[in-house]
Every structure is written in structure tokens, then in C-alpha cells.
Amino acid sequence: MSSEGHAKRKAADGAMSAMTKFHFILLIMSTNLATLFLFTYPNNGPFGHEELIANLIQTRQELMKVQAQLQISRKLSEAIVSTKALKSQDPNDDIANDPWVHWGGGAMPRELMEFISPKKLPRGYTPNIGSDTIYPSVGQACALLKDDLDQYMDYKPGELCPEDEVLAQKLLLRGCEPLPRRRCIPHTSPNYKEPYPFPQSMWTTPPNSSVVWTAYTCKDYACLIDRKNHPGIEDCKDCFDLQYREKSRWLGPGGSIDFTVDEVLALKKGTIRIGLDIGGGTATFAVRMRERNVTIVTTSMNFNGPFNNFIASRGVVPLYITITQRLPFFDNTLDIVHSMHVLSNWIPTRLLEFILYDIYRILRPGGVFWLDHFFCTEKETEIYVPMIANLGFRKLKWSVGSKNDRGAKEVYISALLEKPLQRD
Incomplete structure (x- = not known):
């Protein structure tokens, strides 16, 4: 806002504040005098106590009316000053360029x-x-x-x-996160059924009636399970088939870049209890951990499939946020953060750096960041390896392997990184 606009607003606020104070002082003095008169005037004076009490009540009511009128007048004054300030706004000022103010002219x-x-x-x-x-x-x-x-x-x-x-x-x-809240009722399936009981729910495909399918190409779970057999690129293409590769994930035998949940938990000797899986697909990692009495929250989007409904139906907790959102956990609280494939070179470099620092922030001292199959080109390791090192983690395990599913020379990095108990 221009200096002239600030001056106008300040002058209007000052004038209104002075007028408000004057009215209140006058009315309070009147009320106090009436009260004093009530308790000091003889009983046989020109007015009886009952009449004085009635006058005092009337004065109080008038005071409340004036107070309400002053509040309305103040709001109107502020609105007028704001309107005038906007009309006289310098086009280079922040407010003049604020899309919330002008809303595209509509x-x-x-x-x-x-x-x-x-x-x-x-x-x-x-x-x-x-x-x-x-x-x-x-x-x-x-x-x-x-x-x-x-x-x-x-x-x-x-x-x-x-x-x-x-x-x-x-x-x-696209960055509109969080979305504005709404005052409307979400759609639910007309034939909704209760989920399967735990632990059956962890490895049983949920009923189709647990999902509103309008947003997706597939209209039932059988279609989602079958799409691994068809050409085309889908996010987490085979994740909904719990009897396929999901059945053996993180169990072993582990390779150089394939760590198992048991070897990771053994490294920390029972101190991993709660954590986060970033971009966890259908939450098989969280299920594996729950089988070992570890509670994991899984972030996931619904990329042409009901990932969040599926996660919840399995009996673990979904968190519907994007990769750009600040992680909704307090500093130094989680025992483990895991991410497979999601944190990789498709993310803008500077944004990835912010994400890694956010992960470091929410891990407690002694907590573990399990970077699982981070992929990039061999050349890009010159960027990402120093970036990770700058965070100050202690390397518990670090493995690099070839990624052979594309023509470019790409590599996988898998690592277990411990947040130090004390910073040097």
C-alpha cells in the first residue's frame, strides 16, 4: 500500500478511535454518577430507589445500543477507507497485484x-x-x-x-494445498459395507462398495488388479494385486539395494515404533510394519485409482497430501521415515532439498530415514549425493545399483540414514 493510503487509513482510524473513546467515557461517567446517587441519596429523597434502579438499567441499555452503533460505524469507516485506498492504489503495490483482491475482475x-x-x-x-x-x-x-x-x-x-x-x-x-474447506456432504457408495476385521483386512481385497468409482477408469477392484496385464503407464500399476509382488515386498531375500523390514528394525533394536511412508502406494510397507507392532502413516494420491480408500480398508492410516506439502508432524517426533521411488530426480532439485530437510526436521534424534530405490542418472549423483550428505545424517547402510529398465545410464540408491543424537 502507498504511504498516502497508510496515512489516510491511520487518520481515519485515529478519528474514529477518539470519537469512540469520548462516547464511552461520557456514558461510563453517567452510569457511575447514577450509581453513586443511588447509594448515597437519602431514602426519602426526590426519587425512590426503584425509580433510580430503573433509570440505571435504562442507561445501561442505551450504553449497549451506542456501543453497537459505534462498532457498526467503525466497520463502515474501515470499509470506506479500504475502498478508497484500493481505487488510488499504485499499480506496482502488492495489493494492486494481489489475485485474491481482484479475483480476475470477477x-x-x-x-x-x-x-x-x-x-x-x-x-x-x-x-x-x-x-x-x-x-x-x-x-x-x-x-x-x-x-x-x-x-x-x-x-x-x-x-x-x-x-x-x-x-x-x-x-x-498444482499447488492449491490445502484446499478451502467446504460445507457440503461427500458422496458415498449406496451399498457401502463394513470393512473386513483386522487382521483379515490387511491382505484381503476390499468390497467394491467401499469406493465411489466416478473418478476412475476402472469401476471395480477386479479391473485394477488386472491392469498389470495390459500395456500403458499407470502409477503403481500392480499395487492393488495383494497376491502378486506386494505379497513379498520387503521380506527378502534382500539384495544389495533391497533392504528388508526385519533387518532395518534389528538395527534399531526395538526403538522404531511410529513413522511415515511418503508415496506409499497401497500401503504394503505400513502393513508390514503393523504386523511388527509399528504404526506407519502413508501418504498417497489417487492417481486413477482409489489408493486412499484401499489403504484405509486394509486397516492402516492414509494421508492425502502431495509431495510439496509441509509434513504435518512436529519437530523431532518420528522414529522412521520411508520412501520408495517417489523421492527421485523427477522432483525439481531445490524442492527436493526442501523436502529432505523437512524429513530431517520431523525425525527424532536417532530416528532413521530409509531412502528406498532413489533413482537418477549416474551424472546426477554428483548433485544428489552431496545434497544428502549436507543434511548431516549418519550412514547406517548405503548401496548403489544399476537401474536397467530404461536406455539411459540410471542408478538406484538405497540408504539407511540415522539422525544424530547430537549435532556436531
């Missing part, structure tokens, strides 16, 4: 405005927050994706949400 959807507008706390200033106002969270890129976000927020409050999972995921993947 009207912002009512539900979007309802959500993102600042919310005053009912009890005023709260020390834990350090404010009397809450600003609901939305992703940075949401304001840049006007058309898609307009469509996403176009619904009737209290009624069924649109069937727009594909649109919502597209917004997330």
Missing part, C-alpha cells in the same frame, strides 16, 4: 469468500494464538487457479458435494 464465489475471510474469535484476544482473529488456511497457488477454484467452490451448502475428485486433486497437485 465476483468471488460466496462460499469461497465465507471461508477465507478473517474470523474474529468469540472471546476476543487469545494468548495461545497471539491475536483475536483467525485466517483460514488455503494454498498459495489457489488464487492463481481462479476458474478451477470457482468451479470447486460452486455448490449448495448443506447438500451433496459435486462429484469432482479429479478437479480437487488437480488443484492440489
Whole structure:
């Protein structure tokens, strides 16, 4: 905002503040005098106590009315000053270029405005927050994706949400994360059935009725299981077949870059209890760990398949966030973070560096980062190996192997990296 705009806002706020204080002081003095009169005037004075009490109550009611009027006047004054400031805005100012302010020259959807507008706390200033106002969270890129976000927020409050999972995921993947909350009811399968009991649920394909299939090419689990037999590139193409490769993952016999869950757990001698799997497909890693009394949360997106529903049906916890989202865990809390294939050279280098530091942040001292089949070209190891080394992990295991499924000279890196108990 320009200095002139700041000056106008400051002057208006100052004038309103002075007027507010004057009215309150005047009314409080009147109330206090009436109270003093009530308790000091003789009982046989010109007015009886009952009449004085009635006058005092009336004065209090008038005070509350004036207070409400002053609050309304203040809000109107602030709105007028803000409007004038926007109209006189320097085109180079931040507000003038803010996509939230102008919203592409069109009207912002009512539900979007309802959500993102600042919310005053009912009890005023709260020390834990350090404010009397809450600003609901939305992703940075949401304001840049006007058309898609307009469509996403176009619904009737209290009624069924649109069937727009594909649109919502597209917004997330493009940086509109977190999405605005909505006041509508998600669709569920009309024939929903209870999940299988644990531990049967871990290795049993869930019923089709556990999923709303609108967003996906396949319309049942049989189709998802069969797609490994057909040409085409799909994310985690064979993950839904629990009797295929999933059945033996992380069990061994381990190769140079294929670590097993048992050898990893043995290295830490029972101190791995809770953790995170980043991009964990259908959560077989979390299931393996649960069989060993370790609790793992699995992040996964729904790339043309109901990955999150499938994970939950197996009896482990899904977390629907993208790779760019700050990990929602406090510093120094998790025993293990695992990621297979996802953290690799397809991620922009600087973003990958931020992700690795975030992983380091949430691991407790002595916690383990299991980097599982990170892939890149041989040349790119000159970038990624120093990047990983700069974090300060202690190498428990480090193996490099050939990746032979493409023509380029690519390699896999598998590593067990321990966060030191103390930084040097």
C-alpha cells in the first residue's frame, strides 16, 4: 500500500478511535454518577430507589445500543477507507497485484469468500494464538487457479458435494494445498459395507462398495488388479494385486539395494515404533510394519485409482497430501521415515532439498530415514549425493545399483540414514 493510503487509513482510524473513546467515557461517567446517587441519596429523597434502579438499567441499555452503533460505524469507516485506498492504489503495490483482491475482475464465489475471510474469535484476544482473529488456511497457488477454484467452490451448502475428485486433486497437485474447506456432504457408495476385521483386512481385497468409482477408469477392484496385464503407464500399476509382488515386498531375500523390514528394525533394536511412508502406494510397507507392532502413516494420491480408500480398508492410516506439502508432524517426533521411488530426480532439485530437510526436521534424534530405490542418472549423483550428505545424517547402510529398465545410464540408491543424537 502507498504511504498516502497508510496515512489516510491511520487518520481515519485515529478519528474514529477518539470519537469512540469520548462516547464511552461520557456514558461510563453517567452510569457511575447514577450509581453513586443511588447509594448515597437519602431514602426519602426526590426519587425512590426503584425509580433510580430503573433509570440505571435504562442507561445501561442505551450504553449497549451506542456501543453497537459505534462498532457498526467503525466497520463502515474501515470499509470506506479500504475502498478508497484500493481505487488510488499504485499499480506496482502488492495489493494492486494481489489475485485474491481482484479475483480476475470477477465476483468471488460466496462460499469461497465465507471461508477465507478473517474470523474474529468469540472471546476476543487469545494468548495461545497471539491475536483475536483467525485466517483460514488455503494454498498459495489457489488464487492463481481462479476458474478451477470457482468451479470447486460452486455448490449448495448443506447438500451433496459435486462429484469432482479429479478437479480437487488437480488443484492440489498444482499447488492449491490445502484446499478451502467446504460445507457440503461427500458422496458415498449406496451399498457401502463394513470393512473386513483386522487382521483379515490387511491382505484381503476390499468390497467394491467401499469406493465411489466416478473418478476412475476402472469401476471395480477386479479391473485394477488386472491392469498389470495390459500395456500403458499407470502409477503403481500392480499395487492393488495383494497376491502378486506386494505379497513379498520387503521380506527378502534382500539384495544389495533391497533392504528388508526385519533387518532395518534389528538395527534399531526395538526403538522404531511410529513413522511415515511418503508415496506409499497401497500401503504394503505400513502393513508390514503393523504386523511388527509399528504404526506407519502413508501418504498417497489417487492417481486413477482409489489408493486412499484401499489403504484405509486394509486397516492402516492414509494421508492425502502431495509431495510439496509441509509434513504435518512436529519437530523431532518420528522414529522412521520411508520412501520408495517417489523421492527421485523427477522432483525439481531445490524442492527436493526442501523436502529432505523437512524429513530431517520431523525425525527424532536417532530416528532413521530409509531412502528406498532413489533413482537418477549416474551424472546426477554428483548433485544428489552431496545434497544428502549436507543434511548431516549418519550412514547406517548405503548401496548403489544399476537401474536397467530404461536406455539411459540410471542408478538406484538405497540408504539407511540415522539422525544424530547430537549435532556436531
